[in-house]
Amino acid sequence: MFKKLVNKKRLNNEKGLTLIELLAVIVILAIIAAIAIPAIGNIIENTRYNAVKADAINVLNAANLYFTDEPDKTEVTVKTLLDEKYLDTAGKIPEGNTNKVTKEKFNTLTTSAIVYTNSKTVTFDGATIDSINGDKQKGSKESNKTIPSAPSSSGTSN
Known part of the structure; x- marks a missing residue:
């Protein structure tokens, strides 16, 4: 019985949050x-940029x-890689004739x-997987x- 009285008294003394606390x-x-x-926005932009780089690596591997x-x-060209089924999708890499892989010592x-977010772009200029x-x-x-x-490692460094 005493417990019930204590619990009722405790319930009556409880108050909610005041407006100031809220x-x-x-x-x-x-x-x-x-x-x-802003930090989350930067993370999203970095992720989109890294996704384009991953698409480029996929194109190089297909080549x-x-x-x-x-x-x-x-x-x-990227279009040839897609047409001949060496590549399922080029992702953000456009299929145009200017987008191509050249066979050299390293492809x-x-x-x-390539636009990866809003007005930000990335261009691959003779890029290799390592670069x-x-x-x-x-x-x-x-x-x-x-x-x-x-950069080539054949130069001299000071």
Whole structure:
């Protein structure tokens, strides 16, 4: 019986949040959101940039298979790789005739500017798999990027 009285008394003394406490919580959540939203936007842009780089690596790998089957060829377009089923999808890499892989010591990819988010673009200019993997640029930084071929290691360094 005594427990029931204590519990009833405890229920009667409970109060909800005051308006000031509720406003404080809302302000804290707004501050956290103001910090988090730009960071999430940068993560999304970096991910889109990395997705285009992954598409480029897929094109280069498909070209490796193509050049293995066609050793007399020295160049192949992305459209040819798609038409001849060496590549299921080129992702963000356009099928145009200017987007091609050239057979050299290492296969190199050359493309026109590829939009990966809003007005930000990336261009592959004789890029190899190593140069794409070695690229340290962030997708959320400067707007137009170019991934060139890897620098040769035959030069002298001081």
